[in-house]
Amino acid sequence: MRLPKNAHVAVVDGTRFVLLRNDGAPLEPKLGQAEEIDVRATNFSAGVKHQDEAGQRMGRTDLNELAHGAAAAECLNQKAIGNEIEDLLVIADPKTLGEMRRHYHSELEKRLVGEIAKTMTGEPADRIAQAIAAA
Template sequence: MRLAKNGHVAVVDGERFVLLRNEGAPLEPKLGSAEEIDLDATNFSAGVKHQDEAGQRLGRTDLDELAHGAAVAECLNQKAIGNEIDELVVIADPKTLGEMRRHYHTELEKRLVGEIAKTMTSEPADRIAQAISNA
């Protein structure tokens, strides 16, 4: 996957959000300038579609994690609208990524160069960069 120099990478799961910047070449990303962003999860709109009692009981759905995904999407939307992000790659676990997609603003979608459905929040920057190169 190609990511321009100074492009952003959002690495997200149900609890963490790390925003990195590509300091390398477009086809050979080198990630630096990591910023861990702490958000208040306030949008529990996913609860409307996840009211399945069996899923809740078996732990398949955690509304707090989905609300965190929505909060990340809203944060990224604001950065895109404010021209703080030119290009963006989102790396998130599949459930969080699915929730985030529901909240993408059209301005963010224009800047999105790719998504990777994988949990990588605890991986070092070089492994994240390798995942982007391989995508």
């Protein structure tokens, strides 16, 4: 995947949100400036579509994790609207990514250069960069 120089990379799952920046070339990303973002999960709108009690008991649905994904999307929306982000790549586990997409603002969508549906929040920056280059 081609990642523009200085593009932001949001790495998100149901509990963590890390924002990095590409200091490398577009075809050879080198991620630096990692910033752990602490967001408050307040938007539990996913609960409307995840009312299945059996799914919640078996661990298939965690409303807190989905709310964290929504909060991360809202944070990214504010950064896009405030022109703090020019280009953005989102890497998130499939469930979180699906929830985040529901909350993307049109301004954020204009700045998206791609998405990768993969859990990578526990990985070091060089492994994340390898996953981007391979995508």
